[in-house]
Amino acid sequence: MSALKIDALVKLFPGRDAVRAVDGVSLDVTEGELLVLLGPSGCGKTTLLRCIAGLEDAQEGRIMLDSKPVFDAATRLNVPTHKRDIGMVFQNYSLWPHMSVRRNVEYPLRARRFESGRRAARVDEVLGIVQCTHLADRLPSMLSGGQQQRIALARAMASKPAVMLLDEPLSNLDALLREELRSQLRLIHRDLGFTGIYVTHDQTEAFTLGTRVAVMNSGVIEQLGTASEVNARPQTEYVARFLGIRNALDISFDGAWTSAAGPLGGDLSLLGQGGDGLRIFVRPEDVLIAAAGKMVMSGAHLNLAGGVVEDSVQVGHEMTYMVRMGGTLMHVHRARAEGEFRPGEAVDLMLPHADVLLYKGGKLAR
Ligand SMILES: Nc1ncnc2c1ncn2[C@@H]1O[C@H](COP(=O)(O)OP(=O)(O)OP(=O)(O)O)[C@@H](O)[C@H]1O
Ligand SMILES: [Mg+2]
Structure with missing residues (x-):
């Protein structure tokens, strides 16, 4: 009632x-x-x-x-x-x-x-x-x-x-x-x-x-x-x-998919046919990180290659990285047990499809 x-x-x-x-x-x-x-x-x-x-x-x-x-x-x-x-x-x-x-x-x-x-x-x-x-x-x-x-x-x-x-x-x-x-x-x-x-x-x-x-x-x-x-x-x-989902990337399609953090690779199927006003959001704890060229592809992911660790902070069992990617900074939180990356290291990032939020004109599109 x-x-x-x-x-x-x-x-x-x-x-x-x-x-x-x-x-x-x-x-x-x-x-x-x-x-x-x-x-x-x-x-x-x-x-x-x-x-x-x-x-x-x-x-x-x-x-x-x-x-x-x-x-x-x-x-x-x-x-x-x-x-x-x-x-x-x-x-x-x-x-x-x-x-x-x-x-x-x-x-x-x-x-x-x-x-x-x-x-x-x-x-x-x-x-x-x-x-x-x-x-x-x-x-x-x-x-x-x-x-x-x-x-x-x-x-x-x-x-x-x-x-x-x-x-x-x-x-x-x-x-x-x-x-x-x-x-x-x-x-x-x-x-x-x-x-x-x-x-x-x-x-x-x-x-x-x-x-x-x-x-x-x-x-x-x-x-x-x-x-x-x-x-x-x-x-x-x-x-x-x-809600503090800190990674927000404008994306666009011009023959190939590109973003504020550089070209997007990997499995691009979730992005559809392109269009205006597209942006993806992903939580820092959902972003995967690996040494440049060492990413193991399994499952559906978007890839961002060619990043450099700008800062790395340890809080308890968790590592927080700020990664310079193209014209933007990506925030990444990982368990320390997964390994550590130091400032200056070259890294790639991977965004699992299941964790990527895609917006069109400000509204959730998938
Ligand atoms: N008595 C009033 N006269 C004129 N404007 C008011 C009055 N009370 C509130 N407002 C305006 O109405 C809007 C909403 O105010 P409100 O106090 O409801 O916000 P709030 O969400 O409770 O914010 P906070 O988290 O700061 O308490 C604000 O723009 C505020 O300036
Ligand atoms: Mg109030």
């Missing part, structure tokens, strides 16, 4: 530099799903969440919460925030400073008129879930950032809202704590199955937490799919670049 349904939502910030912060977004979040909105700064993630929460009025479209409309531009329906069944957690720990942890978590239960016995039991329950039972009587100022975010999460969950909205809840925390809370959140979601939208610009967070991931660009959802779908087949060059 759909817990949250958004139809063709448009939010425009008028003015001299008018921005279409949300530009025709449609989304369907099913019950129990944690949908991640992933995108760079300014792409409209927070604005979309604020529209769902009723903190921002959209100009077009419709929002249904638990099958009931809460916003409809056509009929001017706009249910106020406190009457929408949602829980919110934001980047800056927004606890009430003068209330104890217990009072903070209890607040939404009072607002929804839970009777006092049930309130106390529920507060204990959610503080247990976020492992903060021992902090119940402290004031927010006596908590670390990580503890404050746990309490904010407990408060948002307390009344079992239809949908939880989480806007970069971990981004103010240091790396270690961030990782710890991320795993905890994953387990909480797995065990409780709450429905939510989680906003981040961090891929690892998106792919660890998201049941599905929506990649946003300038107010538009570019791609929506499971983590493995989005990773395996980024539908647009924008998504490929955002």
Whole structure:
């Protein structure tokens, strides 16, 4: 069942530099799903969440919460925030400073008129879930950032809202704590199955937490799919670049195939008949490297010959190479056990067909 349904939502910030912060977004979040909105700064993630929460009025479209409309531009329906069944957690720990942890978590239960016995039991329950039972009587100022975010999460969950909205809840925390809370959140979601939208610009967070991931660009959802779908087949060059697929080569056909990194050899069948606006993307970890002329051909590959290692860095068991190829630099990651190449060495590169993403006019072509 759909817990949250958004139809063709448009939010425009008028003015001299008018921005279409949300530009025709449609989304369907099913019950129990944690949908991640992933995108760079300014792409409209927070604005979309604020529209769902009723903190921002959209100009077009419709929002249904638990099958009931809460916003409809056509009929001017706009249910106020406190009457929408949602829980919110934001980047800056927004606890009430003068209330104890217990009072903070209890607040939404009072607002929804839970009777006092049930309130106390529920507060204990959610503080247990976020492992903060021992902090119940402290004031927010006596908590670390990580503890404050746990309490904010407990408060948002307390009344079992239809949908939880989480806007970069971990981004103010240091790396270690961030990782710890991320795993905890994953387990909480797995065990409780709450429905939510989680906003981040961090891929690892998106792919660890998201049941599905929506990649946003300038107010538009570019791609929506499971983590493995989005990773395996980024539908647009924008998504490929955002995922950090660093090797991008313009290619063209003029009797023979050539690229920014020089002539392409090997099995060229995957490139088709040529055409304009063609570009291939390949991840550094998918590129094979061998000493010049020593490449062993097996299976279907594209070849790039005549490279020179410009830099080589060892990180743990992995080698990272920057290889000067024609007019461009190719990034290559390999296991150190496969051998090492030093700066100045002549090398060839091989791109396995299965790992090559081919785009035409910015869109995935195969
Ligand atoms: N109150 C406002 N008035 C005018 N423009 C706004 C307002 N709020 C946001 N914007 C603009 O709308 C666009 C989307 O902003 P939004 O805050 O939704 O981005 P975001 O994806 O959450 O970015 P970040 O990752 O930096 O938080 C931006 O261009 C921003 O400048
Ligand atoms: Mg934001």
